Structures are given as structure tokens and as C-alpha cells.
Amino acid sequence: MCRRDGAAMGLVTAVWSLFGSTTGMLAAGLGAIIVMPIFAVIGAFIGAAILFVIWRLMGSGEDYETAFRCQASVAAIYPVTALLAIVPYLGTIITIAWGAFLLVEASVSVHGRERKTAQIVFGVLAVLMILSNIASERAARQMERRFQDVGQFENMEDMSPEEAGRKMGEFFKGLEESSNRSADGDAD
Known part of the structure; x- marks a missing residue:
């Protein structure tokens, strides 16, 4: 089940990459069809182990296989979450909240935990993840904006050494200023 959902997520990613303008994006999208299912399976085993520990700490007596089955059921939303990922910030919030809701339901119906306890545990984890x-x-996104300036250096071979040096100086000065602004924003 995880492999199929991972493959669907890889396919959605590949289709979205077709709308990109560079060949690298197309290659990344086609690579996603191969890589995503593998990562989905590996992630399912790791995620199930983490969920197993969480449910054990919550007092569940279910085994690892049950945790894996719950994890695999939550993985059914992977293709939809791949589509939601195109919406900045909101896609992330919806994806995590939806997954937390499904884990609360699994805690109540499969593991026999109280709804309030499950909501607190997975709610706190969801907020931290969000x-x-x-x-x-x-x-x-900030780094992407900073590195858009790198594109102006594509034809440096055609520039005189003085012009190339001036452009590099402007770039490093802008990078330093944005770094300082970022550090000042983090200090607030």
C-alpha cells in the first residue's frame, strides 16, 4: 500500500515538474517516479516505529504490525498531499493537520486510547511540525530570492575583468546585507 501511494505521489510530482522550464526539473520529476516509492516504504517503516513508541507511551498494547498498518493507512493521503504542496504554507498546514486527525482516529479506534489524550498528543506534535x-x-523561499541574483553572472566570460569584479562585489554586498537583515529579524 505504501509503495503504491508513494508511486502515485511520485507520478503527481513528475507531472507537476513538466510545467517547469528547465530540463533539470523534468529529470527530477521523472526521478521522483522511481525514488518516491522507495522513500515511501523506508519512511513507512521508520514512521511506524516512531508511532509504535508514541502509542506505547500512551499505554497501547498493540504490536508494531498494527502501528505499521495505521501508518500505511495514513499514507493513503500522500497523492493528495503532493497536490496540496503547490499551495505555499496552507498546503503544509492542511497536510499535517489531516495526518494528525487520522492518527487521532487510529489511536481511538485501533489502539483504544481516549480521544482527548490522542488529540493532545497528536495535536501538540502537529503544531510543532507545522x-x-x-x-x-x-x-x-528567502534563500531562493537571494540566489536569483546569481543568474546575473551567467555571462561572466563576456565581461571585462573590471565589470565582473564590480558585479561580484555588488552580489556579495547584497548577500551580506540580506544576511544582516535576516540576523536582525531573528534577534527580534
């Missing part, structure tokens, strides 16, 4: 993922997404 904050972490949004911070990562924000940082990635």
Missing part, C-alpha cells in the same frame, strides 16, 4: 515546516519553507 511550525517547523513553515519556518523551513520560509527560509527556503
